[in-house]
Amino acid sequence: MRTDAATPPARVRPPRTRRRTHTACAAAFLLAVTALPASAAAAASDTTHVDGRLPSGATYMMDVPAHWNGTVLLFSHGYVSGPDNPAQDAADDATKALLLRDGYALIGSSYATTGWAVADAVPDQIDTLSAFTERFGAASRTVAWGRSYGGLVTTAIAERHPDRIDGSISLCGLVHGGVANWNNTLDPVFAIKTLLAPDSDVPLVNIADQTAADDAVSTLTSVVDSAQTTAEGRARIALAAALHNIPGWNQPTQTRPAAADWDAQQANQYEAVQGLLRTVAFNRRREAEVRAGGNMSWNTGVDYARLLGESSVRKEVTELYKKAGLSLRADLAALNRAPRISADPAAVAWMSSTSSFTGKLAKPQLSVHTIGDALVPVQTESALKRAVTAAGSAPLLRQAYTDNAGHCTFSPAEKLSALHTLEDRLTTGRWVGTDPESLNSRATKADPTTPTRYVPYRPTPYLRPYDLAHPADGR
Structure with a gap:
């Protein structure tokens, strides 16, 4: 069902008729109409769909089925x-169709800005919730959920606005927080530059502009591509990958290597390292540095031998170094001798205040991760558990894992299972059926057409856990 609205944003097709909609922010919220995705429309042709704009400039969207379950x-x-930068109210069309079928109301905003936008995203999401309540009435239950960077936004909402939600779900989220994220992103590129391009002047932090970012990507990508052609280079790429806990199986398109097939695992890591260089290490870092007002990462005081010793793929690195005839001890010593990078204290303080967590939960949270994630490695869940436990909130947190490769490659069934598990916790006041067998059973009931891959799993420690202390001195 279409809704009519005031003058819509320019990039939204105008509705056939218009009328003014008043909200708690008076005329600041402008509503418009667009067509539903085909899959969602097929699942719930009687859904009311609303597009709008917040005072911040962010757009939002809402889909409310006629048989809304509250x-x-x-x-x-x-x-x-x-x-x-479109608004989104579900992880994908297939999951959206199932949720609408089951009567859930779906809402979400675009955030006022793109990039590392948590300072905009959290208030925009809360304002979207207020706009929904003004238009459709109070919900009987509100669940915040998000994927990837949206898992960071969701966890921030859970910590800062527990009065507005009943519970939360993070899917493959950056639940280690912003400071830890950027420190952990620094480690692999530091190793690549130190061991494979020691004479390079590539800046790893304080990226001056887009040209500098592009040049850095080009230079280090070329270095890695060349290194991949030799046994010595492959061993060193594996070491760099290990400092980010990049697994040896990290894309659904990859054949899963045997446990001791070190060469195949390294080849898969090489693909992930290429992706890290092209996206996060320089381009996204530059954008985040602009927001933070400087460099928010450091590796002063870091013992890279210790980090490797705690890595999930340390055995592979050891074996590849042996095969190449290289001294792993010598390379680790070279990393520990190399000139270190210090952070800008003000940038660290900004990243801590906007993008890091205390671990203090007031409402239940279920955090779910794929075990083969190279972009946001599953070890981030260890960092979250450590913080929540230290804050005394452990009873409110549960974590679950799916046995598949890739970032956020959950099936619709797995996502609905997570939702139903959290709902059971909210209804009963206790966690019920968070074991893999129960999660898979719920998933199959929710959608028998897509995979169910929950497994018992315990991630190794996050490699920079002390970063969660959010030091403001930049070390």
């Missing part, structure tokens, strides 16, 4: 760069 799901989307 629960609203506030979706936080992942990292977006570039000018195209």
Whole structure:
């Protein structure tokens, strides 16, 4: 069902008729109409769809089925760069169709800006929830959920606005927080430059502009490509990958290597390292540094031998170094001798205040991760558990894992299972059936057409856990 609205944003097709909609922010919220995705429309042709704009400039969207079950799901989307910044209210069309079928109301905003936008995203999401309540009435239950960077936004909402939600779900989220994220992103590129391009002047932090970012990507990508052609280079790429806990199986298109097939595992890591260089290490870092007002990462005081010793793939690195005839001890010593990088204290303080967590939960949270994630490694869940436990909130947190490769490659069934598990916790007041067998059973009931891959799993420690202390001195 279409809704009519005031003058819509220019990039939204105008509705056939118009009328003014008043909200708690008076005429600041402008509503418009667009067509539903085909899959969602097929699942719920009687859904009311609303597009709107917040006072911040962010757009939002809402989909409310006629048979609304009283629960609203506030979706936080992942990292977006570039000018195209649409609002999103579900992780994907297939999951959206199932949720509408089951009567859930779906809402979410675009965030006022793209990039590392948590300072905009959290208030925009809360304002979207307020706009929903003004238009459709109070929900009987509100669940915040998000994927990838949206998992960071969701966890920030859970910590800062527990009065507005009943519970939360993070899917493959950056639940280690911003400071830890950028420190952990620094380690692999530091190793690549130190061991494979020691004479390079590539800046790893304080990226001056887009040209500098592009040049850095080009230079280090070329270095890595060349290194991949030799046994010595492959061993060193594996070491760099290990410092980010990049697994040896990290894309659904990859054949899963045997446990001791070190060469195949390294080849898969090489692909992930290429992706890290092209996206996060320089381009996204530059954008985050602009927001933070400087460099928010450091590796002063870091013992890279210790980090490797705690890495999930240390055995592979050891074996590849043996095969190449290289001294791993010598390379680790070279990393520990290399000139270190210090952070800008003000930038660290900004990243801590906007993008890091205390671990203090007031409402239940279920955090779910794929075990083969190279972009946001599953070890981030160890960092979250450590913080939540230290804050005394452990009873409110549960974590679950799916046995598949890639970032956020959950099936619709797995996502609905997570939702139903959290709902059981909210209904009963206790966690019920968070074991893999129960999660898979719920998933199959929710959608028998897509995979169910929950497994018992315990991630190794996050490699920079002390970063969660959020030091403001930049070390």
